[in-house]
Amino acid sequence: MKLDKIKSVSIASEVFNQLRLKIINGELKNGQRLVEMDLAKNLGVSRTPVREAIQRLEQEGLVEILPRTHSLVNGISLESINEIILIRSLLEPTAAKVAATKITDDQLLKLKSYLDLSEVYFQQGRVDELMKVHDLFHAEIIKTSGLIRLVNILENLHDYIVHFRHSFLSRPHLVERSIKEHLEIYEALCRRDPDLVEEVFIKHLSGITDYAKVVMEDNTPSEQITSNL
Incomplete structure (x- = not known):
């Protein structure tokens, strides 16, 4: 069997990954100018x-290229938020339903520990830590399903989902609702009732329509300079 030699990640890929993440997490705001020469200087690379x-980034819809001048950050659009919400709403309840038939007692204990930490971090106002355990809660359930292709699709959207969650969990009233719904999901999983798990998961994800409002609020245009890269 003939295999191609593994090549290291290209400089262009490293630049892409860094800019992509900064656009998704809002460090580079909608409408902000990206000038090749300035970016190359700040990143210590050539313009190519x-x-x-x-x-x-343009192919992913995150920037708009204006020929022979500069590019503009498109950032997180309402359309992209709604598309990701749709994908999650279709896939995650399915994963949770399958997970209900496979989950072990040890995995349930792990989910309970995430719930307990969520309460602690919420009371302490530690949004970053809260976001991490919230992410782990969802990831554990999805992984438990064993639906490899479904898991890969959701992992490809992970950077977007994490940013959405951070915006969502920065609002205390939304955090309280989310923790309550996670408890309902946990209790349904403890009963190992696939239909009930799917039902409460659909109910939980119906609330992520609020993502659109809070994410758009957190990605409003503002004047920034590329020197913060």
Whole structure:
């Protein structure tokens, strides 16, 4: 069997990954100018990998290239939020339903520990830690399903989902609702009732329509300079 030699990640890919993450997490705001020369200088690379990275970002809908001038950050659009919400709403309840038939006592204990930590971090106002355990709670259930292709699809959206969660969990009234719904999911999993798990998961994800409002609030245009890269 003939295999191609493994190549290291290209500079263009590193530039792409860094810019992509900064756009998704809101460090680079909607409407902000991206100038190849300035980016290349700040990143310590030539303009060629920057140009390649920006072209990939355009394909993902995160920037708009204005020929021979500069590019503009499109950032998180309402359409992209709604598309990701739709994908999650279709896939995660299915994963949870299957997980209900496979979950072990040890995995249930792990989910309970995430719930307990969520309460602690919420009371302490530790949003970053709260977001991490919230993410772990969902990830554990999805992984338990064993639906590899479904898991991979959701993992490809992970950077977006994490940013959405951070915006969502920055609002105390939304955190309280989310923790309560996670408890309902946990209790349904303890009963190992696939239909009930699917039902409460659908109910939980119906609330993520609020993502659109809070994420758009957190990604409003503002004047920034590329020197913060």
